[in-house]
Amino acid sequence: MQGLAAALPFPMVGMARDCGRQAALASLSDETLMSRYRDGEPEAFEILYRRHRAGLHRFVRRMIPQDADELFQDVWIAVIAGRAHYMPSARFVTYLFTIAHHRAVARWRRRGVVMAEEEALDAADDAPDPLHATLNAELGLALHDAIAGLPLLQREAFLMQAEGGLSLEEIAQASGASKETVKSRLRYAHKALRSALEAWK
Amino acid sequence: MTDDDLVSLYRNVSREEPPPHLDTAILRRVRREAWMVRNRPVIIAVAACLLVSTYFAAPHRAPQPQPPGGAAISLFGIDDGRERFIAIDARPARPGMNTRPTTQQ
Numbered sequence: 001m002q003g004l005a006a007a008l009p010f011p012m013v014g015m016a017r018d019c020g021r022q023a024a025l026a027s028l029s030d031e032t033l034m035s036r037y038r039d040g041e042p043e044a045f046e047i048l049y050r051r052h053r054a055g056l057h058r059f060v061r062r063m064i065p066q067d068a069d070e071l072f073q074d075v076w077i078a079v080i081a082g083r084a085h086y087m088p089s090a091r092f093v094t095y096l097f098t099i100a101h102h103r104a105v106a107r108w109r110r111r112g113v114v115m116a117e118e119e120a121l122d123a124a125d126d127a128p129d130p131l132h133a134t135l136n137a138e139l140g141l142a143l144h145d146a147i148a149g150l151p152l153l154q155r156e157a158f159l160m161q162a163e164g165g166l167s168l169e170e171i172a173q174a175s176g177a178s179k180e181t182v183k184s185r186l187r188y189a190h191k192a193l194r195s196a197l198e199a200w201k
Numbered sequence: 202m203t204d205d206d207l208v209s210l211y212r213n214v215s216r217e218e219p220p221p222h223l224d225t226a227i228l229r230r231v232r233r234e235a236w237m238v239r240n241r242p243v244i245i246a247v248a249a250c251l252l253v254s255t256y257f258a259a260p261h262r263a264p265q266p267q268p269p270g271g272a273a274i275s276l277f278g279i280d281d282g283r284e285r286f287i288a289i290d291a292r293p294a295r296p297g298m299n300t301r302p303t304t305q306q
Contacts, residue, residue, distance in 0.1 A: 080231060
């Protein structure tokens with residue numbers, strides 16, 4: 001490596017060193033990257049951001065379509081601003097989705113959206129008509145439509161599972177609910193999605 | 202269809218990416234903050250120099266030169282193409298004395 005660096009002109013030596021450093025950082029876990037960012041390595045944040053940007057954006061887009069971009073930025077800015085207090089006590093993705101949950105709840109409250117559990121379970125009956133979903137040209141669109149029709153709390157639980165890969169306990173931690181409640185939300189969500197996709201079988 | 206099948210199906214059909222301007226805004230912020238942290242001593246030193254130089258350059262520290270005779274006279278206000286000379290009598294005025302500048306062509 002030193003021989004290669006000696007053979008390259010000066011700016012390329014820097015680029016080669018940066019590439020090597022990026023590759024070394026890419027092999028680290030999320031929690032280590034966040035700790036490194038906290039300790040003053042901005043390159044660690046860039047890798048962390050690139051790992052989770054798409055999943056988080058899809059999550060916020062399906063939770064609050066109107067303010068998705070704004071909410072997405074809010075969440076990352078909260079991660080940046082709170083880095084000094086970051087303690088790797090849970091998985092980074094749980095930490096990220098916990099922030100997203102709190103920001104989303106604040107926005108729902110501002111809009112006067114009711115998030116009571118009963119409301120959510122009652123609303124499960126209002127899921128979109130499966131026939132309407134089957135009219136969509138693609139299965140993906142039908143599934144996305146069905147997800148959009150889920151009550152907020154069920155939708156959130158399903159998306160945390162699907163986008164963040166969170167376990168039951170982690171979803172409970174991120175959304176501030178009990179494990180049993182989350183299990184019930186997921187059960188209702190899966191049931192509604194399955195019935196919406198019934199016609200595709 | 203099992204629960205895991207549903208999640209796998211969702212992951213297969215969900216490939217949307219955030220718009221690039223969001224990436225730019227967030228990463229630029231992180232890089233700017235990192236730059237500020239890295240160069241904090243230089244920024245503080247430059248700010249201190251500016252503050253000190255502004256203080257010493259303030260009017261109360263550096264007295265401005267006063268015009269002679271207590272009056273500022275400009276030739277540029279009179280421009281009729283002819284050269285003018287202005288003589289100023291700097292002696293203290295006496296009663297009855299004409300203190301207006303005399304103009305000669």
